[in-house]
Amino acid sequence: MNKKLLLTAIIAVFGQFSYAQFITVVSTDFLKMSDNSTCFSPRFSPAGDYLLISSSGYTGLRAYDFASKTITRITDDAGAGYNTQISADGKTILYNKTELIKNLRHNSLIQVEKATRIKKQLSASTRESITPRFVSNKSTYIIGKKFVKTNVSNSEAKPIITIEDRKMVLYTTNARKVLTPNGTTASYIWPVISPDGQKIAYTVVGKNTYVCKLNGTEPVSVGYINSPQWLNSSWLIGMDDKDDGEKLISSDLVAVSVDGKKHQKLTIPAGKMALYPAASADGKRIAFTTQKGELYILAVRIN
Numbered sequence: 001m002n003k004k005l006l007l008t009a010i011i012a013v014f015g016q017f018s019y020a021q022f023i024t025v026v027s028t029d030f031l032k033m034s035d036n037s038t039c040f041s042p043r044f045s046p047a048g049d050y051l052l053i054s055s056s057g058y059t060g061l062r063a064y065d066f067a068s069k070t071i072t073r074i075t076d077d078a079g080a081g082y083n084t085q086i087s088a089d090g091k092t093i094l095y096n097k098t099e100l101i102k103n104l105r106h107n108s109l110i111q112v113e114k115a116t117r118i119k120k121q122l123s124a125s126t127r128e129s130i131t132p133r134f135v136s137n138k139s140t141y142i143i144g145k146k147f148v149k150t151n152v153s154n155s156e157a158k159p160i161i162t163i164e165d166r167k168m169v170l171y172t173t174n175a176r177k178v179l180t181p182n183g184t185t186a187s188y189i190w191p192v193i194s195p196d197g198q199k200i201a202y203t204v205v206g207k208n209t210y211v212c213k214l215n216g217t218e219p220v221s222v223g224y225i226n227s228p229q230w231l232n233s234s235w236l237i238g239m240d241d242k243d244d245g246e247k248l249i250s251s252d253l254v255a256v257s258v259d260g261k262k263h264q265k266l267t268i269p270a271g272k273m274a275l276y277p278a279a280s281a282d283g284k285r286i287a288f289t290t291q292k293g294e295l296y297i298l299a300v301r302i303n
Helices: 003-020
Strands: 023-031 040-044 050-055 059-065 070-075 092-101 104-113 119-121 130-135 138-143 146-148 160-164 167-172 175-179 188-193 199-204 209-213 220-223 226-232 235-243 248-257 263-265 275-279 285-289 295-302
Touching: 040 275, 040 285, 070 104, 092 130, 092 138, 104 130, 104 138, 130 160, 138 160, 160 188, 167 188, 167 199, 188 226, 199 226, 209 235, 220 248, 226 275, 226 295, 235 275
Parallel strands: none
Antiparallel strands: 023 295, 040 050, 050 059, 059 070, 092 104, 104 119, 130 138, 138 146, 160 167, 167 175, 188 199, 199 209, 209 220, 226 235, 235 248, 248 263, 275 285, 285 295
């Protein structure tokens, strides 16, 4: 190869490499808890001033304050770390409490004030699944295939997506619609509505993650990315995890564009496996935990 062709090839390679850096990891911080506790299931507050974390098995909730670097214990209830929701002002938290009644698992929806830790039970214990959401600072939830709006008016209510009988179900003010964009025989998990309210990201068990319109049409594969979360309305983050049939052997933190055409593995500390990432509302930070319950925060910039 002559020098001119070699130079062209080098430029092409480096051009592809630089073009592939759609998202830059600006910094990486390991957040060590002052009480040496483990961290799982992170969730940013809407303002990004604190992070909710749970213990193994979704037990309990603690709030890590970024400014003071202090931890506040919110609750020790079992199941509290799963699908937890935070009000727009960050003052109120909704979570599912799980308990065994006559050896059967039951759920109840709990509302807790972050500052005072005063709790209010919004639903009786039930065998039904409960999907909580906030509309600004007002609570809503799905229970028993019913959209409970509490003190939210019809004009304020926003769509809620959930899973029932392995299918996605979209609840709106006056309608319940089963969505099966990949067919009725597929099993659906991890549905999340985009920040702009126009799209749904979800995973088909044994296949890929997809993005479709809010009405369940025009599904687009974005590849293998488990536990997808919206970084903004154009980008998803998630984990590319692999196992040997018994245990996890790797899990990369990945980002993918909404059309599935841009993929990037984000840089994390060497030897670590990124699990169940969460993104801040402004799309500038990503939190993830490891198998050992270590908590990392990435500051990122979308190029």
